[in-house]
Amino acid sequence: MPTHADHPVAGVTIPLVTALDERGRPDAAAVQPLLAHVAAAGITTLMLAGTNGEGPLLSDGDVRAYTADVSARWRELVGERARVTVTVAGAGTRETLHRIEGLADVELDAVVALAPFYFRHTEHELLAHFRAIAAQGRPVVVYNSPGYTGNAFTVPLMRSLIEVPEIIGLKDSSGDLALLGQFCALAKQRPDFRVAQGVEWRMADALQAGAAGVVPGVGMLAPALCVELFRHGVRGDHTEAARLQREVDELAALFAIRPGCSGVVATKSALHLLGLCPPHAAPPFQPYTEDELAAVKDVLRRIR
Incomplete structure (x- = not known):
């Protein structure tokens, strides 16, 4: 099992976008400038095919091809410290397992597994879902994102999940x-288990509460800022971490430009303006209007 130093959710994880060409096909080469940008800030861990990565909108074949290519590029760029995880999301257990099987020959440090979505499930059903995922032989990070799945994690559920040896961590995006x-x-009951915060406007608070890692979407835009905030937070300098959190919050204003789009179009539009990634998003997402792009440019002026 991973040590603290190389744990897949420790530190600052970048929830990478999936670069798409004009026809909507994943294009790993087009994300190379972004990879270089975040690596230069000291980032070592990527999470692919999550919310920012539009994973649920992509076929399992597209996710597999993009993951394989980006993982290889990232390990060449960062070296032995590189870590790569990939989110697997399905409406049910069968689809989720199918996505994991498609990644069998891809070098990964963990799969990040969401609860099922669409139907609401009992705690017993959710536990069975994650146990089935753990039985596939990969290290598993469970992902609590009730805003998207409708199936929230509870403390009793987590108490049961921590008892499964293959489940090594949690990404919590509940905002609670x-x-x-x-x-x-x-x-703390498991020396090899870590918790990461997935809500960028709660990073400083989460580190003070004991989180071992953070997964900020704005980290693609300002990775050095997020790394600095993390370092102050884990050192216990919570006053400085809170100050840096306010800078992060200014960037997170991007996500309010078009409410309800989960930040995908906002993030890709901003990255494109910075020359780091194409702006194209999977349908039914639509490009930003000129007025929306003007608002993005206004937010980007705050990046240091």
């Missing part, structure tokens, strides 16, 4: 700081 604190307390 009290719940995160309870999850961090539970994690």
Whole structure:
């Protein structure tokens, strides 16, 4: 099992976008400038095919091809410190397992597994879902994102999941700081288990609560800022971490430009303006209007 130093959710993880060409096909070569940008800031861990990566909108074949190519490029760029995880999302257990099987020959440090979505499930059903994923032989990070799945993690569920040896971590995107604190307390029962915060406007608070990592979408735009915030937070300099959090929050204003689009179009539009990635997003996402792009440019002026 991973040590603290090389754990797949420790530190700052970049939830990488999936670069698409004009026809909507994944284009790993087009994300190379972004990879170089985040690597220069000291980032070592990527998470592919998550919310920012539009994973649920892509076929399992597209996710597999993009993951294989980006993983190879990232390991060449960063070296032995490179870590790569990939999110697997399905409406049910069968689809999720199918996506994991498609990644069998790809070098990964963990799969990041969401709860099923569309139907609401009992705690017993959710536990069975994650146990089936753990039985596939990969290290598993479970992913609590109730805003998208509708199936929220509870403390009793996490208590059961921590008992599964193959489940090595949690990414929590609930935004509930009290719940995160309870999850961090539970994690102390397992020396190899870590908790990461997936909500960028709660990073400083999460580190103070005991989180071992953060997964900020704005980290693609300002990776050095997020790394600095993380370092102050884990050192216990919470006043400085809170100050840096306010800078992160200014960038997170991007996500309010077009409410409801989960930040995908906002992030890709901003990255394109910075010369780091194409702007294209998978349908039904639509490009930003000129007025929306003007608002993006206004937010980008705040990057240091």
